[in-house]
Amino acid sequence: MTTVEPSRPSTSASTSAATNQDIAAYLRSAIRDGTFQPGDAIPSEADLCRQFGTARGTVRQAIATLRSEGLISSGQGRRSRVLDKLPSQSFDGVISFSQWCRNSGVVPGQKTQWVTRTFAGEQLAAELNIDADDSVVSVFRLRLMDDVPAMVERLNYPLEVGKHILAVDTDSGSIYEHLLASGVDIDHATRVIDAIGATDEDAKLLDIAPGTPMLRVRRRAFNSAGVPIESSDDRYLFDKASFAVTTSRGTPQPVSMVSQSD
Amino acid sequence: MTTVEPSRPSTSASTSAATNQDIAAYLRSAIRDGTFQPGDAIPSEADLCRQFGTARGTVRQAIATLRSEGLISSGQGRRSRVLDKLPSQSFDGVISFSQWCRNSGVVPGQKTQWVTRTFAGEQLAAELNIDADDSVVSVFRLRLMDDVPAMVERLNYPLEVGKHILAVDTDSGSIYEHLLASGVDIDHATRVIDAIGATDEDAKLLDIAPGTPMLRVRRRAFNSAGVPIESSDDRYLFDKASFAVTTSRGTPQPVSMVSQSD
Structure with a gap:
């Protein structure tokens, strides 16, 4: 593990003070482009202060941001190091199997089994915050990775959103991209990840x-x-996908293992 | 969904400027203690600037921090809202099944099957960055949740760390707490989560x-x-644990779904 000496990045303006976001962007970019390799210590706080002409607090905020993103170790008084694994998934890849495949260098495919417009029913109503007799649009597809069956997908939308899908050929491309193109605002998502045995279907x-x-x-x-x-x-x-998570001591993260006893 | 009006927190000192970390701490605390409920909009940037007497950039940095922690929505030009689910797992809970259980209100238990000191072998050597003929300490335990068998645990340590366990009764409590008490520095962790069928063992x-x-x-x-x-x-x-993840558009997170095709 070597220590990388900082050099003044060309992006830092000497005429106005750098913000912690500027410093975080510099560090993030240096990690992503390999200037700082896994195991490398990032520049010291003092060096970053000199480099960016800012107060130590600003540098510390930038370092805390990188920690919360799982890019560097907590340091614990020593200099933080670039972590081995740098998991990161774009929001597009979270929502869209097609996008996730493309980001992974895999060719996505799909065979739509059915598209249905019907009443929500109790469970879907609760999940979508609508009434049980409100309409929903549901899509059931087999998804393929490099032409190999890999995933069974069940999508459900309130009619206001799902109406954009009803007229679409769901075998021709990404529903997600179609929804975005239709002006649907997709802002954040929650996921629950677990193991389960395959149903007959x-x-x-x-x-x-x-x-x-x-x-x-x-x-x-x-x-x-x-x-x-x-x-x-x-x-x-089970052999097609896994999740990678990096956690540093003292850094809150939007991931939690949930006990099914409670 | 109601909008919560900000009140000046008693923790903010009027004599020195608040940092973005002060503001983030205030918002985080207000969300955790229920002052801001899921669905509530957080105070506007202008209101937070007035409340803390800081520049808008400082407020924006605080809001970005809360987003990266999965506590509030991305906003996309509108005011961010408190998200429905607030997954969060302490670092202790990431490393220690016992801690995780206690944090979940579950009584942890264990039945040690064996503790072994032997050579690492190829695979463990690669995982621990040691030589195949270096010594490791391995622990194999059945773990219980509220006295019900729930998990099979295989722990492996390089001798330098594992030596602290060899003399311990691994049925009496948390190995993690014992390692911490022995001065072992545990700073960060990577996890790979997937589904697999139970082996005969x-x-x-x-x-x-x-x-x-x-x-x-x-x-x-x-x-x-x-x-x-x-x-x-x-x-x-499969019915004992799951993972919850919250993701907002435009916010890098240390979580990634990984394709097994590549």
Whole structure:
């Protein structure tokens, strides 16, 4: 593990004070482009202060930001180091299987089983914050990775959102991209990740035995006002996907393991 | 959804300028204690500037911090809202099953199957960055939640760390707490989460059928210098644990779904 000496980045303006966001952007970029390698110590606070002409507090804020993003170690009084693994998933990749595949260098595919417009029913109504007799649009697709069956996808939308899908060929491309193009505001999402055995329906589509382990990702997506616009259930064949998480001591993160006892 | 009007917090000192960390701490605390409820808009940037007597940039940095922690929506030009779910897991809870249980209101238990000191072998050597003929200490335990078998735990330590465990009764409490008390520096961790069928060994311990779906969490823990100090493999019965993740558009997070095709 070597120590990288800082050089004044060309992006820092000497005429106005750098903000902690400027410093964070510099460090983030240097990590992403490999200037700082995993295991490398980042420049010292004193060096960063000199380099950017800012107070120590500003540099510390920038370093805290990088920690919360899982890019560097907590340091604990010593200099933070670039972490080995740099997991990161774009928001597009969180919402869209097609985008996630492309970001992973995999060719996405789909075989739509059905598209339905019907009443929400109790459970979907609760998930979408609508009434049980409100209309929803549901899509059931087999998803492929490099032409190999990999995931069973169940998407559900309130009619206001799902109406944009009804007229679309759901075998031709990304529903997510179509929703964005239709002006749907997709702002944030919650995901619950667990393991589950394949149902008969899953098993038939994937040509596996019922009960085969699957990685299930249940997602709710919301608009900027906090209104649910999607509730979905994706089930990956156990050997097709995993999740990577990096955690540093003392850094709150939006990830939690949840006990099913409570 | 109501809008909460800001009140000047008693913690803000009027004699020195508040930092973005002060403002983030105030917002975080107001969300955690329920002053701001899920769905509520947080105070406007202008109101926060007045309340804390700071520049808008400082307020924006605080808001960005809360977003990266998954506490508020991205806003996209509008005011950010408190998100529905506030997943968060302490670092202790990431490393220690016992701590995680206690944080979840569950009584942790364990039945040690064996503790072994032996050679690392190829795979463990790679995971711990040591030589294959270096010594490791391995612990194999059945873990219980409220007295019910829930997880099969395989812990592996380089001898330098594991030596602290060899003399300990691993049925009496948390190995993690013992390591901390022994002065071991545990700084950050990476986890890979996926689904897998129970092996014969798992199945026998948990009294389930081989192949039963399990949620597997493989963890590597590191000290502040980036040296691996633990490599572990925890397998939860599928109905005992799940992961919750919150993601907002435009906010980098230390979580990524990983394709197994590549």
